Amino acid sequence: MTRPFVFPGLTTRVVFGHGTLAQVPDEVARLGHSRALVLSTPHQEAEAQALADRLGDRAAGVFARAAMHTPVEVTEDAVAAFRAAGAECVVSLGGGSTTGLGKAIAVRTGADQVVIPTTYAGSEMTDILGETTGGEKTTRRDPAIRPEVVVYDVDLTLSLPVGLTVTSALNAIAHAMEALYAPDRNPVIEAMIRDALPAFRDAVPVLVAQPQDGEARARALYAAWCCSTALGYVSMALHHKLAHVLGGSFGLPHAETHAVLLPHTTAYNEPAVGDLLKPIAETFGGTAGAGLWQFARSVGAPLRLADLGLKETDLDRAAETATRNPYANPRPVSRDGIRQLLQQAYDGQCPD
Ligand code: NAD
CATH class of the missing domain: 3.40.50.1970 (Rossmann fold)
Structure with a gap:
């Protein structure tokens, strides 16, 4: 229906x-x-x-x-x-x-x-x-x-450095990921996301090898427009909250932080959203969280918060700050659950 x-x-x-x-x-x-x-x-x-x-x-x-x-x-x-x-x-x-x-x-x-x-x-x-x-x-x-x-x-x-090309694309995919389970999602945004995901999947590996490939650049920028529209017209949840805390309170770099968090926030919410993240799983293979982690690794993205300058002793405070005020998320947000998510992202393990 x-x-x-x-x-x-x-x-x-x-x-x-x-x-x-x-x-x-x-x-x-x-x-x-x-x-x-x-x-x-x-x-x-x-x-x-x-x-x-x-x-x-x-x-x-x-x-x-x-x-x-x-x-x-x-x-x-x-x-x-x-x-x-x-x-x-x-x-x-x-x-x-x-x-x-x-x-x-x-x-x-x-x-x-x-x-x-x-x-x-x-x-x-x-x-x-x-x-x-x-x-x-x-x-x-x-x-x-x-x-x-x-x-x-x-x-x-064409001049976007390869590292920022990769992390910025994952930053964009994060908007798509959260839009897929947003309570205020709509079919126009969903259609744009279904277009954007394979575009990024296909374009980013080409750009890692040939950053000046005009067609791959066009596909990636088109996908970025779709994901920006998703960010601009529906609500975001846990992923954006955590990226905001790590960027705003701990000074971590924006695109890299989104890139490292994405597989873990996806895996955290995946069991709570039925088949809403299926477009991601189908595009990247496996479960949505693990598929994104494998993709990120294959294109040389940073995988560990430890590599972005966060200290392990900061994880408790980050989990505390991120759960201080309640906000809408498909899976209940507990301090322990977020602490565990952050530990996985800190270590850079593939989510289950
Ligand atoms: P950025 O704008 O800080 O750019 C990073 C560096 O790359 C800069 O030195 C920039 O000059 C350079 N650069 C940009 N494009 C280039 C290109 N094509 N070739 C060579 N160099 C280039 O990084 P960003 O990741 O695009 O943006 C991060 C900021 O945007 C954060 O502050 C974040 O909070 C904000 N943001 C806001 C929203 C929103 O909706 N309000 C959404 C996404 C990001």
Whole structure:
């Protein structure tokens, strides 16, 4: 029987292809804006400057200080730069860190956002903003946070290092995994996920061998769009909670943390969700948790929290922090259960 559902509609305009960066000036004009502040990390400043040159009179400058987990001090400087330049919208060129800065400016100023994602992290389709102040990370959802336009240019992902290609893809698959059992899931998101999983399974091994393969890059970026949409339109649970705790309170790197946790959070919830994780098991083989672990190992992903800088003595505190406030999850979240999950992820064992 078809399940009842609500499909909220997709509000973001999406442009996808090779060389679509050339369309950014038209997209800014289409929004009715004549001055755009271009954002990037320091690492991608040259690309941001080239985009500002391409925008010509529509460029209000470049702010190239985006940083992981959106520190509020950086946002305050960026908002001042946005206002001083008389900018009307932001153009965010980069991964989740740059998209996060654009969202933080937008929620404070009402600016429209054109986002050009260059990783698979998937912030671009969401109404979620995580920010850090004084070492504390807080996350909120607000319709004003969701970008107006996303321009996916496959060519910009050719330079994504192999390590980040792998971990960022697993980060994206984590959104799909939790969306499959989300109480507010819907058939549109499910169809996108069923498209995305084999696309990542087939593209990532090709990219590990040939990072410049344009067709594999296109498949991976398409899959990233599907997974970002899943993240942006249905609820997340245990996996995202744990990644948030390890990133926000223990300073672990974002994509790598998602990559290491994914097989373990999947295996934890798998017995509680009937056949909802079957698309993952069918795509990667075995049970969903073990299949993802084998896939992660085959593409050289990090497998152990121990290798990401977490100390074994931190595991108790991580389990405590992650279970302090109750939240919806298919399988009850107990402190001991999460402590055991974290130990497995710390050791890097294949989940049962
Ligand atoms: P990132 O944006 O921090 O990028 C990592 C590094 O890779 C940066 O130096 C960046 O400049 C560089 N880089 C990015 N794309 C590149 C490319 N194509 N070629 C060469 N270098 C490139 O990393 P990320 O994993 O994309 O994003 C992580 C951040 O995004 C975290 O802060 C996370 O919380 C946030 N995030 C938020 C959401 C949301 O919905 N709010 C979703 C996913 C991630």
